[in-house]
Structure formats: C-alpha cells, structure tokens
Amino acid sequence: MSSTILVIEDEPAIQELIAVNLSFAGHKVLRAYDAEQADTLIRAELPDLILLDWMLPGISGLAFARRLRNEERTRQVPVIMLTAKGAEQDKLDGLEAGADDYITKPFSPKELMARIKAVLRRRAPQLTDDLTEVAGLALDPSSHRLTGNGQPLNIGPTEFRLLHFFMTHAERVFSRSQLLDQVWGDHVFVEERTVDVHIRRLRKALEPSGHDKHIETVRGSGYRFTNQVQ
Numbered sequence: 001m002s003s004t005i006l007v008i009e010d011e012p013a014i015q016e017l018i019a020v021n022l023s024f025a026g027h028k029v030l031r032a033y034d035a036e037q038a039d040t041l042i043r044a045e046l047p048d049l050i051l052l053d054w055m056l057p058g059i060s061g062l063a064f065a066r067r068l069r070n071e072e073r074t075r076q077v078p079v080i081m082l083t084a085k086g087a088e089q090d091k092l093d094g095l096e097a098g099a100d101d102y103i104t105k106p107f108s109p110k111e112l113m114a115r116i117k118a119v120l121r122r123r124a125p126q127l128t129d130d131l132t133e134v135a136g137l138a139l140d141p142s143s144h145r146l147t148g149n150g151q152p153l154n155i156g157p158t159e160f161r162l163l164h165f166f167m168t169h170a171e172r173v174f175s176r177s178q179l180l181d182q183v184w185g186d187h188v189f190v191e192e193r194t195v196d197v198h199i200r201r202l203r204k205a206l207e208p209s210g211h212d213k214h215i216e217t218v219r220g221s222g223y224r225f226t227n228q229v230q
C-alpha cells in the first residue's frame, strides 16, 4: 500500500537513489535537504514515515529527531535514521532521541525497503499490504478483497480503509476526529458526521456474514472494532 515518505538527506545522489526506489515501490516521496525544508513540507502534509540523515547542514538529524518527538503533530510519525557512522553509541543516541530504527550507509535499496516495511508494520500496520484476519474476517489490501467466513463481501474504498484501520487496532476506541486523521488523512476537511455515514455503510457491508456486530458504538467516545461479540 502506498505511503507518503519524507526523505531528509543533503547529499543529492543519495537522496535521488532513495527517492527513485521509494517511488518505484509505489510510495509518494517528499524531499528535503535540511531540517528547515523538512519543516515546511511537514506543515503542508504530515508524512507516514520519515527517513532522516544524521549529518545535515544546520540542525543535525539527531536534534531534529528529538524535535519531531517533542511536537504533538509529529510525535507519532515513525523515523528511520540514516547514518554513516558505525559507532554503537551513535545508534544508541539515535534510538534514545526517538528514532524507530537506523540504517548504516552504504545500504542497499533492498535493505532500506525491508527496514521501512518492518517499521511501518510495527508502527502503522494499516499502511502495509499484509493480509489481516480477525474473527473470521479476512482483508487483503493488495487485492482489495474482503471475505467474512470465506464469503466475499462488497465494500467501498473508504469503508475498506476504515475497516483495515479498525482490524489493525482492534479493541481500541477511536473518536470521530481520530478516525478522520487516521483514515481520511491529515489536513483533509471532512465533517465529523461523515464518519457516522461511513460507519453505517461499513456495517451494512459486513451484514451478510454477521460481522457488523464487531463494529461497536461507544457512547460519548466513538467507535471500536471488537473480537468479542456479546
């Protein structure tokens, strides 16, 4: 599944190599040469993941990683540090600053893609195209297919994304505004009652196999996908 990835790297050849590989894998790539440019891009669109070079002109990658973690807006965005350094202490500093992983230069595109996938799987499973199965529901993002107890179910694209998010975050309650952020995307103006409309459609799509009961309304809070149906 396509994600938006911000690459912050001041060496043009490396930035280009990374960007080409990410685009080829179907991701949307945002590029910055330093922290200042990265800030501007992040203000316009929150990326799903950030690749951050350690040695940058101006604010260092390490300092920028700390800042990303301290700011409300960027706190949850996974960060992979790119480092030319092999020293154990630098890796520890990076992880301590809030990076999710690091990769040492030079790296192969294959290795980079594997790291990205692993971090997304851990931090944002709804962005990967792994088959998800919960309580007899099977959702396959790569083929866009959904089955309930083996029976194919018809579902619209928004309801599909909503269900994918729910299934990868089962038992947790999400408010309408959280669902808008996570499923509709950042900086998209949609009224909160739109969520209710899509929840209704989602339940209808799940009715044929009885899985509509897994989408619970939590009064005063929002919605939840549950494995346990009363």
Ligand code: CA
Residues within 6 Å of the ligand: 009, 010, 011, 053, 054, 055, 056
């Ligand atoms: Ca650099």
